[in-house]
């Protein structure tokens with residue numbers, strides 16, 4: 001594994017204001033690193049904090065952390081203005097392909113928006129050619145440029161979003177359920193496309209998904225979130241084949257057998273052993289004190305001391 005992280009998140013805590021003077025904590029002490037040319041998957045049930053994680057990293061919501069480093073530069077304490085240069089390096093793709101595109105402007109106008117926001121990133125004389133090459137890369141002809149988003153299928157609109165996310169040569173793309181709104185066949189095509197684009201453009205993806213097989217295909221590293229906590233993190237292969245945390249194990253059971261989807265809704269505590277030491281997982285408690293412990297070279301697990 002390379003030594004310097006593309007993204008390093010240390011003890012990230014995120015909150016939503018729910019009423020005046022009242023907030024709800026959505027993420028607790030999340031720590032992880034991801035490296036260039038590597039994809040990181042984030043998996044967890046609904047409400048576990050996956051989207052909050054992406055929004056917090058991209059500074060779309062306020063959060064607190066010990067530090068967040070992007071290419072070894074601290075980005076957590078930056079103002080919106082100071083953070084602007086990093087927005088070109090860190091692009092977002094969302095679940096609903098059409099909601100990311102302004103319905104009233106053509107695809108060409110949508111594609112120009114990022115270039116106009118960062119006009120010095122790509123020489124203006126190359127904008128047209130650059131856009132056309134990227135559309136080709138995602139399997140679209142330049143005839144889509146004159147269309148409105150409503151004239152495109154979900155798969156085509158998501159291809160436009162992917163091309164758009166690559167316009168500024170970002171290093172990191174944060175993709176929040178990028179294929180879950182699409183039909184199965186289109187999902188497979190988009191996943192293949194992401195793989196090809198990663199190789200061609202050298203970009204890294206942080207991908208949120210409910211789907212283990214998508215993560216398995218695309219991501220070498222994996223984070224498992226549960227109720228706002230990172231419960232297990234490390235190599236996808238290790239987590240899928242030798243999970244330690246009871247929640248990871250129940251998630252894997254549920255992913256292999258849809259009839260066992262309730263397996264992740266456990267409310268009883270469970271004791272498990274790491275290197276001969278006994279720990280208990282309390283599924284019902286959000287505020288349980290815990291530590292993230294490294295159990296192998298590329299494997300961390302959140303432990304609750306019994």
Ligand SMILES: Nc1ncnc2c1ncn2[C@@H]1O[C@H](COP(=O)(O)OP(=O)(O)OP(=O)(O)O)[C@@H](O)[C@H]1O
Nearest residue numbers: 016018024026044045046047048049050051052053
């Ligand atoms: N705008 C908001 N205001 C208040 N609470 C919120 C808001 N958005 C999310 N939450 C809460 O924060 C927690 C984490 O939500 P988040 O959307 O990050 O989960 P998720 O894992 O992405 O879920 P899903 O898979 O359903 O998208 C949940 O308890 C959710 O109810």
